Amino acid sequence: MIAEALKKVGIEELNQLQKEAYGLIKKGSDVLIVAPTGSGKTEAALIPVLETIKEKNLEGIALIYVTPLRALNRDLLRRISAICDEIGLSVAVRHSDTSERERKKQSEEPPQILITTPETFQILFLGKKLKKGLKNVKFVVVDEVHELVESERGVQLAVALERLREYTKFQLIALSATVDVDKVLRFFKCKELILSPLEKKYIFKVIKPEVKEEDLELARNLMVEESFAAELRKIKEIVEEYGSALIFVNTRQTAEFLASKLKKLVPVEVHHGSLSKEVRIENEKKFLNKEIKALVCTSSMELGIDIGHVNVVIQYNSPREVVRLIQRAGRSGHRIDKVSVCYIITSSFDDLLESAVIVKKALKGELEESRIHENSLDVLANQIAGILLEKGKIEASRVYSIIKRAYPFRKLSWESFMKVVEFLDSINLITYRDGLLIPTRKTRSYFFENISMIPDEKSYPVRDVVTGKIIGVLDEKFLQTFSGELFTMKGDVWRVLSVDEEVKVSPALAEGAVPSWVGEEIPVPYEVADEVGLLRKAILAYGREYLIKNYFVNEEGAKFVEELIKEHAKKFAVPGGGEIVIEGEKEVTLNVCLGHRVNEVLGRVVALLLSARSGRNVSIEFDPYRIKFNPANCEDVARVLDELSRLSFEQFRELVVRAVSETKLFQWKFVHVAKKMGYLSKEIEVSRINVQNLVKKLMDTPIFEEAVREMFTERLDVEKAYEFVKRIKNFEIHVYQEKTPIGSVSQGSFDIVAGKREEAILDHFIQRLEEENVWIYCVNCKLRMRKKLRHLSESFCPRCKSRMLAVFSARRNPEEFSEKELFRIAELYRVHGKKAAYALCTYGIGVDTATKILSGFYPENREFFKSLLEAEKNYIRTRKFWS
Known part of the structure; x- marks a missing residue:
């Protein structure tokens, strides 16, 4: 029966990996399957499990499938449902967005397969009916474990698995692409390891694009540096050559800025975790349906979300880690028998050498060691509360023994455990008495408020007033330091209309600031940096050819690096x-x-x-x-x-x-x-x-x-x-006692957001002022005229010849000013001319601030505009948003 069902979903026969997994899983072993993206890992785990559930007619929740991303839940539901519909098994998804009605249905009629996240897994222990249903669980599959083992979410999951073992004996199957195998085997207590029998083939190319004549005009049109224009042009050429591409970047800021420029050259959209679910799904569909040629994305696309065929992966700037490069590159040629092609577009000296080293390590299989959160005390506190809600009054020693079985807490001492218990007792989140732990009125609210181990920062939904759709979220930190009305999100520019519980925006045509999001920087490991130092020496000894032949670097990039090293070595x-x-x-x-x-x-x-x-x-x-x-x-x-x-x-x-x-x-x-x-x-x-x-x-x-x-x-x-x-x-x-060429290289790998020169920002600001509409109002005869600031040339009234002209932004009408204010504005314009108009068109600058700025000494015009820009930033920074 299962064989027929598989044929209907396009699986004619099992591949080598799936055959090996089938035997071990059927035997009842706890298994870790490590294989590249596109090798059929999910089916390798599911086929024998679904077959067993069907053969034994297992009822209730027989399989819990844990994935780190809700986006994967959607994809998995589609793939699993296709098989389960054919063989008559029930499937459901449960996560934080699941409706109350659906949750109730799952409690009343538990599905045989439940797809969930590490956070929602915790909640299964608390519902009376769901808790009873846990006794039926025979299988747990944990997908994309490399996303979990280095985070507190992984620690949380490890404890949850031990809590589940209190109810039932189950078989665990862990799935991963690229991972520190030894540590993960111990983390999930798997006895068997299945490595992909086929070696995935990769083609890597490390490129620093040469600046060509055409890039000079492109730089002017896009208002970017020439080197960045060359990078954009090269990305466009690669996308057009291959037809479909994922363009990976390291931060959401970079994703937004890069996409906003690329959109002017090639059909692309953005995909990252701060965009709304609707926007992400919409962009995934656009890529799947070939409405766009590329997605600019962060780690949100590293995991196995099905978006159709990807012909090439472009990594913009160094991927920072070997594991990350392999994971990202594997998204192209999304099958084990296909070659994955990955271009790394580099921008700086460090960036290029770092990328070259990471590529070499990737091809040699030298992966970073996983850094596990050992004895995480905030997870411990939350799990103690969760167990109390689940069990009620319970001995402290029993809670300790359950938690200590989890690999990340294997070294947890009784003293450390009790220190947390006593702390929770001191703030009345639990009660500790005579060796017993007892929940209090605060236990439940504390547990549910802190069930997510992802750091909390207040965020504001961003709503497009034109469509009524939520397009993403902005962190409080960005809103408090934002210095203008425009910003970039989803690769488009938006104008802020208001900020209260949500940010209301409308589409805009100008350039915008790029939001910053918390906790994104990927650290370069010691092993990579150490080898970069050795590679500098090798290039000095053997020249650029060494880099080209051994590290897959293009001629332009190798020449650029060699010249800098040799220039440095003349004196240092x-x-x-x-x-x-x-x-x-x-x-x-x-x-x-x-x-x-x-x-x-x-x-x-x-x-x-x-x-x-x-x-x-x-x-x-x-x-x-x-x-x-x-x-x-x-x-x-x-x-x-x-x-x-x-x-x-x-x-x-x-x-x-x-x-x-x-x-x-x-x-x-x-x-x-x-x-x-x-x-x-x-x-x-x-x-x-x-x-x-x-x-x-x-x-x-x-x-x-x-x-x-x-x-x-x-x-x-x-x-x-x-x-x-x-x-x-x-x-x-x-x-x-002097600076050296290598020591003076810009700090770290080139970041296009930080790399936007102050001068470029100032240019955009001046251009914005030039396009402002202004009123020219004669305080003598009341004549009013309206025109663009850049066309302003009047020095006296054309009707009465008075020199008392009040010039100010057309965002306000003359009636909004008192007569005294209009005279002061006219006096500023009479004395300072067009500069006064620029000052009074700057957001947040009134007559008093304009007077102070205009009285300053500016050796050149750009210094004057810098003072206006700073005043605008200061105004928005000190104002409580846009109340």
Whole structure:
């Protein structure tokens, strides 16, 4: 029966991977299946499971299928339903968007297959009828495990699986594309490993586009730099050559900016997590139906959402990690027997070398080690509450034993467990009495408010008033720092009409600011950065041909890198390998190729000690290859490194904690942990909290311990940093009192949003003012005229010849001003001419502010316009949105 059903959905026979999985799963083994995207992993897991459910006529929820993304739920429902409809099995999806009616139906008539997310999985333990139904579960499939093992969502899921084992004995099948196999086997307690028997073939090309004559005009038309215009043109050529492409970028800001420019060259849309579900589905359908040729996307498209055939993948800028590159590249040629083609378009020196190293490592199968959240205390707190809601009064020792079975908590001590229990008891979220844990009135609300382990930041839906549709969300942080009326989303420009509980917008034609979203930067691993340093040396020794032959870099890119390295080497040692370069005078750069996580540790500790010695605040900037200190001098930096090498690990770690706890990032993290552990309400706004005082007050609580642990897991590699300082005497340290070519490379991989020059922004601002409509109003004879500011030339009234002309933005009418105000405006125009009109057309500038600005001294016109732009930014920054 199953064979016939498979034929109807296009599966004529099982491939090698599916045959191997079929035997092991039928035997009852817990299995981890690791295979590239497009190899048929989902069917490899499902075919034997669905067959068993049908053969044994298993009722209730027999299979729970867990996926990290709701978008995957949609796709899976379609694929699984196609088979289940043929063989008569029931399927349903449950996640946060599932309607109350559908939830009730699932409780009354449980489906045989339930597709859900890690968060919603937790809720299955709380419904009376659903909880009973868990005894029927015989199979759990966890898809895309590489998305889960390095996050607190994975920790949450690991505990949920142990809680499920309290009800039933089930078989677990984990699915992943590219992953640290050994760690994942232990994480999910799988006894068997199935690796794809076929080796996926990849073609990688690392490119720095050459600027051609045609790019100069394109740059002018799009108001971008010539090098960026060349990149856009190259992307367009690749898309048109292959017909269908996914264009991956590393952040949503980059996705929005790149798409807004590309849309003027080729049919593309945007796909990322801050767009509404409707917009994402609509864009997926457009790609599937070939209405567009490309999707500009972030990690939202790394997973196996079915959007039809992808002929090529373009990675814009370095993918930062080997695992990420393989996952993304695998979306093209979406079958194991097809070749995946991936172009990496690079923009800078670091970017190109980093991409080259990642490609080489990908082809050699050298993947990064997974960083698991060990002993996550906020997850622990939430799971304790969840178990109490599920079980009622229960012994603390029993809760401890359930949680400790989960791999991320295998090292959890009884003391640490009880510290969290006592903390929750102290704020009345649970009660601990005589060895028993008891829920309180607050337990339920705390659990449900904090069921998501994704950091919470208040966000505002964005509604297009023309269509009435929600097009996405904006973070509170963006709205509070937004400096204009226009912004970019979905690759289009929108004008803000109002902000209250949602942001109302309408389509606009001009350029707009790109929103920023929290927590997006992908850190470059130590292993990649270290090899970039070695590659610099190899290029110096063997020339550009070494890069072209061994690292798949185009001629233009190899030439660009070689020239910079050789120019540097004329006077300076090349940093990398066994050599460190310290350079500069008041601003000192420490050139070390150690990756983001190690360089951040080093930078913060060195800056802390430099600040303590000098009595001045030393700021840092860092990327994977250099750390900048300001103010500082080379000798002090070298001296501090030497001192660090003499510390014990405990002393070094204590310095790191001190340095990190003073940062804004730590304070942001601290507030979110305080919310997740129930100390602060979810609704409280960060701006209303004195975070520094809060940190001091809670220094000895699990909240502080957890915030440090998360920083160390997600952002900092303290162990590797300590290894480096202990080996510092083995390195050759070169000190130069001037800047070097490699040390002066722009910090980190090129980011097109940050890379937008201030001058380009100013150009857009001036152009906007030029297009403003203005009233020219004679305060003497009351004559009024209206025209574009750029056409303004009047110096006296054409009717009465008076020089008292009030010129101001046509957004207001003359009747809205008092006579005194009109005279003041006319006086400004009489004295300052057209400059007064520019000032009074700037958003948020009134007569008083205009008077102050116009009285200033500006050696050139652009300085004047900069002061107007700053005044506009300041106005919006200090105004409570657009009330």
